[in-house]
Amino acid sequence: MLRLSGARGALGARRLAVAAVSHPDASKLISSLESSSKTNLSQVVPWFAEQMPTTYFRIFGEETQRRHLRAISTLFDDDLNLKTLSLTSHHGGAGGCPGRGPSAVYHTTLSRGAATSAAARLAQQVAALPREAELRRVLVFRSADDRLCLDILETGSADAPFSGEDVEQKAALVALEGYAARLRAGELVGQSNHVPPSAILSDGEVAKFLRRCSTTYVCQHEPRLLYKQMLLTQSVAGTEDVAVEFEDGYEYGSHNGAATLITVALGDSKPRRALQGTLATLDMHGLQVERVLVDMIGDPPSDKPGLPSAGVTLVRAIVRSPAGAVADNTQLANDLRRFKWLDDSALSLAAAHPSLGLERAESTAALATLSLALLDHPLLSRNNMLSLLERPAFAPQLAALSDVFAARFDPTSPMDDAAFGAAIDDFDKSVAVGFQAEESRSLLHAMGRCLRHTMRTNAPLAESRRALALRLDPALFAQPISQHAPHVLQLPYGVFFVAGRHFSSFHVRFADVARGGLRVVAPADSEAHVAESRRHFLECLNLAWAQQLKNKDIPEGGSKGVCLVTPGSSSKERAELLHGSVKATIDGMLDLISPGALARLGEAAEAPADRVGRGPEQIYLGPDENITPDDIDWVVHRAAERGYARPAAFMSSKPAEGINHKEFGVTSEGVAVFLDVALNALGLSPRTEPWSVKLTGGPDGDVAGNMLQILHREYGDKVRVVGMADGSGCAEDPAGLPMAELLRLFEQSLPLSALDRAALSPSGLLTTVDTEEGFHARNSMHNRVVADAFIPAGGRPSAINGSNWRDFLLPDGTPSAKVIVEGANLFVTPEARQALFEECGLPIIKDSSANKCGVICSSLEIAASIVLERDEFVALKPAYVPAVVDRLRALARLEASRIMAESRLRPHVPLPKLSEQLSLAILRVTNAAADALESLEPERKERLWPLMREHLPAPLFDAYSTRIAEALPWEYQKSLIAASLASRLVYREGLSWAESLPSEALPTVCLEYLRQEQRIRQLAEDVRTSSLGERDEVSELLIRGGVRAAVESAEHTRGAAIAA
Secondary structure (H helix, E strand, C coil): CEEEECCCCCCCCCCCCCCCCCCCCHHHHHHHHHHHHHHHHHHHHHHHHHHCCHHHHHHCCHHHHHHHHHHHHHHCCCCCCCCEEEEEEEECECCCCCCCCCCCEEEEEEEECCCCCHHHHHHHHHHHCCCCCCEEEEEEEECCCCCEEEEEEEECCCCCECCCCCHHHHHHHHHHHHHHHHHHCCCCCCCCCCCCCCHHHCHHHHHHHHHCCEHHHHHCCCHHHHHHHHHHHHHHCCCCCEEEEEEEEEECCCCCCEEEEEEEEECCCCHHHHHHHHHHHHHHCCCEEEEEEEEEECCCCCCCCCCCCCCEEEEEEEEECCCCCCCCHHHHHHHHHHHHHCCHHHHHHHHHCCCCHHHHHHHHHHHHHHHCCCCCCCCCCHHHHHHHHCCHHHHHHHHHHHHHHHHHCCCCCCCCHHHHHHHHHHHHHHHHHHCCCHHHHHHHHHHHHHHHCEEEECCCCCCCCCCEEEEECHHHHHHHHHHHCCCCCCCCCEEEEEEECCEEEEEEECCCCEEEEEEEECCCCHHHHHHHHHCHHHHHHHHHHHHHHHHHHCCCEEEEEEEEECCCCCHHHHHHHHHHHHHHHHHHHHHHHCHHHHHHHCHHHHCCHHHHCCCCCCCEEEECCCCCHHHHHHHHHHHHHCCCCCHHHCECCCCCCCCCHHHHCHHHHHHHHHHHHHHHHCCCCCCCCCEEEEEECCCCCHHHHHHHHHHHHHHHHHEEEEEEECCCEEEECCCCCCHHHHHHHHHCCCCHHHCCHHHCCCCCEEEECCCHHHHHHHHHHHHHCCEEEEEECCCCCCCECCCCHHHHECCCCCECEEEEECCCCCCECHHHHHHHHHHHCCCEECHHHHCCHHHHHHHHHHHHHHHCCHHHHHHHHHHHHHHHHHHHHHHHHHHHHHHHHHHHHCCCCCHHHHHHHHHHHHHHHHHHHHHHHHCCCHHHHCCCHHHHHHCCCHHHHHHHHHHHHHHCCHHHHHHHHHHHHHHHHHHHHCHHHHHHCCCCCHHHHHHHHHHHHHHHHHHHHHHHCCCCCCHHHHHHHHHHHHHHHHHHHHHHHHHHHHHC
16 A cells, blocks of 8 residues: 655646647656666665665565665656555565564655654654554664665564574574673673673574564574574563663764664563664664664563563664764663653653653643642543643743752761741742633642642652652642541541552552552543543542441551543453552552562752651452452552561452452352341341342442342342343343252353343343443433332442432332442442431432442451461361351441341431441440550550450461460450450440540440350350240340440449549
8 A cells, every 4th residue: 555645736737628638658657766766776775785774684585675765766757756655464475574473554755855853744644544454563764864764663463483403593592692602702791881790692593583483583583683682581571670771882884983872671561662762762862763663573472470571672772972972871761761660641642842851841840730630620520631731831830849849868978947937938939920820820739739748759769660659648639628528527538649650540549558449430521531630539539438437347547549530442451450550559559558668769858748647558459340360469469579577468358368249259158248238227137028129330340249139148039130231231120030040150250241132031131332222221220210119339439329319219209229338439429318217218228338348358358368377268268158148247237237227217318427427436435445455554455365366267376376376466356356345346346435535534334344245155055055934035135235334333433443
């Protein structure tokens, strides 16, 4: 295919005469064209032979040269006045490169002159490639007189690997072996640009390396460069690191003179991204690119966790500095190592303001993205904000702010508090004076506030970090919390923000030791991404607060991590994007909490230690939306590599030495208990009477899929699933969807769209989101379909909110379900819950109660992980998991029964409010109990560990009780005993008594309750083993009411004694 650009006039515009025109003589035309062509070629061919670089002729044979010459002759035809000419050819046609795969496609662009930089020119060519095309190799050539630029981009399947079998490959091997012999003989020792002798250059290692290379790469390389590139490649193979090497004085043609050869080896990187970043960086440094090559080198087999590596991308560029300019190779090398991890926003900012450089552009872009959490301005969407910052007027302020950032966190001499505060004040003043537009001032002031509240950053770790991470003072968010989240009753304990390539992440926690999931939000398109960017922090905050309330039964407080990624295209690209974002988020957080990284941060990490907290912070994560087993394995493995204390405890739900939530349905087990208690409270008998349910979330999802299995297990044919919706579509049937078919989808991890339509009843309907009808049906199913119960077990937060809650009502004003049990977090907003209760008295079991069992399971998993070695956990797992599930069901039933009991006492209070009051009451008692336990003498503390039996399942406690006291830190033991005691007290005694206890007396009451509980249990056991006729009933009554009575009696006796 041939494309021309720049011609003047298509065919001429002269008007043809009406009279008949005779056809020309074909032979004369042929003769004229041949003469013209010969004249043109007689000028082009000698020029071509003289001016094209030697490497060009080494790579391309005569057939390809002839094809290029014909194109060059056309390009240089002055009558055509062409600027560029593009060719596309496939392997097997004229000019294919030797050794390439059968699907190789060559996109060749010939350009007259060199007015445009190679970086800009190639960027346009790469952008024009089909999105799905896999870039395999790039060749860039310039004629010595700069009249011609010839660029070749190869796409398609991988080239045949080097085997050493055919004539050309054998010749290459001979040359390599000859060079290796000279190296071993020491002939080249001390000579510049030759590799030193090394064990890695043994025949065996070289053979392994060559098998990972393409035939073309090996055959077209001189041995000296191949050996150098082998060493560079091996230094990053199997990692995600980047290595850079400079060779000054590089001679690559008889007339080109000395230049610099820059070689960049990028681990686990793809050619297109590697090429674009390298060229953009070279262009930013003002270097003239004369030639560039890109090749892929496969990684050796690896059993490391995570997705398979893409291999090493090897970029080689021959560059020159402008006349009189001196290149800063140190800074250039740093930038070449960094661009791989930078988001497009940072790269665009650096291109718009070249004086900023990559590091300052990165910190500026991160502060701008973070400022979205503070801004509520209609003109400051993420895209508008970034475009605004690229304007020339912003350059001085951005440079000033990034300079303060760098000075504040200098590892050896960080800016002190006073100077830092003054510098931010000066920045604010300059913004107020220099900008009139409200949105400009709002944005820059917000960025200044973000920096003012940054307590720690990994910015100084530029050579190793994957993203920019900030540990923030939670006071930064006081205003947005009070305005947009008044239900959050306290500031977070800690907030992390991480910004990297195609993502940004928040992690919010409400206690020093806190637990919560990490989720990845992947918007479908750019518009959705802009909307998600606005609410990113608030979503993370609300989820963390819900987790804080949910975690009332366990030692850890609540936390949540939300990683927001930019939209991807193909499913493969999306999977790689999500996994890469998780890895970079985790690594960024580890930079700020692992001892090794903190030591490298030096004084900049120590300066705010009092504000951050004592010692390295401990983070406990669990899997949430879009977190895969590969992610979980990688996170734990990486934490161990980074020296994190107790890496097995860093993330729960590990496939082998963990309790996978989806495999064992732990969250759904709790949801099912709350559903059962709620249905019975409504007067339904779900095990004996027919009833119906609708769900959001797919059969392949964790909560929804396992709910299907539990519904079938517990209720059999008494339950009908009348509606279900997931990301793929919607299925509805008033007679009930085919349970066997739904369970098949669950077992095979298939979405709803894979449901067999033939299994539907005549009244059944399946629609998919690839049609407009199916899209709207999916989004409205939870409102339209009538059922006894609704279980949101998937879907985006705020689906039912303050502006659309009436859609859940039927025309007669009654709700489309008699009860909602929130298996998914924040599906119904607080405003919608309250409105539905006021309008129709709809009972809603709040998410922090209904789905709490997932995090309780994670806590119990991590407790075992701290105590046990991996093999011990795996051996105990068959007995431990069933005991954990029994414990989950018991805790769910205790809370569900207490909520319903409180509702009977307070019918005017909606269930979500009662759920929140229960959580707050338990957390209040937990804090008081922890304070009381902390006040005990050391010898009494040492005797408390048996009380952990109340919380830890018997298989763990009974088998390893002697180790538990030593393995679990005192802080963990204290929190565990306190949380367990608090939940028992509130569930058993109720809200009225718990809330009536004055704060100053609460620690004493907790200790007394603990003591009396042990005494009453012994009395109850004595009664149970006695000969009393009603011994079991009396024993049960003692447990239910005896503890509180004993506590009150003891308090009364103590008070009387004090009064006397």
